[in-house]
Amino acid sequence: xxxxxxxxxxxxxxxxxxxxxxxxxxxxxxxxxxxxxxxxxxxxxxxxxxxx
Numbered sequence: 001x002x003x004x005x006x007x008x009x010x011x012x013x014x015x016x017x018x019x020x021x022x023x024x025x026x027x028x029x030x031x032x033x034x035x036x037x038x039x040x041x042x043x044x045x046x047x048x049x050x051x052x
Contacts, residue, residue, distance in 0.1 A: 001027075001028075001031045002028045002029075002031035002032050002035075003028075005024045005025070005027040005028035005031065006024070006025065006028045008021075008024040009021045009022075009024035009025040009028065012024060
């Protein structure tokens, strides 16, 4: 899902729709953050991804 949202962000950025691109990249970050918190992804410093 993170990769899909990242691709969406690139698509909308190229179209000049910066608000939707920003929203999509934040959703991508959210999926990465969730993965780190759940232990699906390894993170050297979880604070890079998790804000709480």
